[in-house]
Amino acid sequence: MDSAELVERLREAAVPEAFYEIAGVHDVPIQLDAYYFLRPEANAWTVGLRQRSQDSVIRRFGTEAEACTYIYDMLTHLPTPSSEAAEPLETLLSNTEEIQRQAWEDFDRGRGAADDS
DSSP: OOHHHHHHHHHHTTOOGGGEEETTTBOOSSOOSEEEEEEEOSSOEEEEEEETTEEEEEEEESSHHHHHHHHHHHHHTOOOOOHHHHHHHHHHHHTHHHHHHHHHHHHHHHHHHHHHO
16 A cells, blocks of 8 residues: 555545645644654654644654555444534534633733733
């Protein structure tokens, strides 16, 4: 498997495209705090994790095929989130106006306290 086939297979497996970046083939459409990457180097292929703008190498491979198989297996075997985790997110998203209002109140309160100092 090469990088182009890897992207096709990840799409077929319904792996979210924001979870991975494959150099020269697939860029991350939305910059999350963390995503996996596959990049060629001088004499190797690197699989890693980019987290908070820092790259961490997970493993290096001598061939593209080995690296592609490794990252495919890793991404298709991620644990699925429980349905319980989705409920608080839905609640949070339904209350965005209230959360934003509260954040502005907290900000104003903090700014007022700073002015009093």
